[in-house]
Amino acid sequence: MGITKAAYFTDAQNELADIAKALGNPARIAILDHLAKVNSCICGDLVTELPLAQATISQHLKELKNAKLIKGNIDGNAVCYCINHEVFNKFKAYLNIFSNANDNANTCCP
Amino acid sequence: MGITKAAYFTDAQNELADIAKALGNPARIAILDHLAKVNSCICGDLVTELPLAQATISQHLKELKNAKLIKGNIDGNAVCYCINHEVFNKFKAYLNIFSNANDNANTCCP
């Protein structure tokens, strides 16, 4: 992406941006949607489920794992993936800083 | 980014990915952090606050506005920006599909 000035921002800001970036792709959302539905599955299941090549799915799984949004456990010669609830909850907690359910007011000047 | 196969995914998946993508940059998180703190401010305030050029801040504001995460109101010769709480709440509601606070179990196979 060009020069991202991560050094100029706080650790919390960079960490939140990294999680959001991992969520910022429809294929990865589709992977998470499927994981939420079936609780856990292997890479091959997702290759069947989604219109993407095996290499592409594997790459997306790697990015979700780097962001710690999912966990992967070796299961024979396959890898079983599932959602990492702790990181999702942490992410949602940070989002509450920006806006919480009670706060519906339009605070713009006009 | 190369070929993003948005057409292969649902509207909801693409919409969520677009919002997350807008959140996926530390400068934009810093902008939202500042907006959450001061409620509303103009572009020039952010230029003072953040270590980025005016053109860069303006571009980030545009992307946050495209994702509807913020609103902008013309105020004299300036533009007053504030957080759009409805979109944040919608985003958080979608995240609950993946994980909710009660759901802390590790559901991986091993």
Add this chain to the structure above:
DNA sequence: TTTATATATCGCAATATTACGATATGCTTT
């Protein structure tokens, strides 16, 4: 009306992301 202030847009260079075929790695079964 000229000048200042505030923001947006253009054009560019540097870098990141996405997707895939080919291939490597590593377990299982035969």
Add this chain to the structure above:
DNA sequence: AAAGCATATCGTAATATTGCGATATATAAA
């Protein structure tokens, strides 16, 4: 040991993002 299955990694082409200086646009003040 050999063959098969499952996943990861490499290399590459196409495209997107980031950041900025320069410049355009529009309102406000002098």
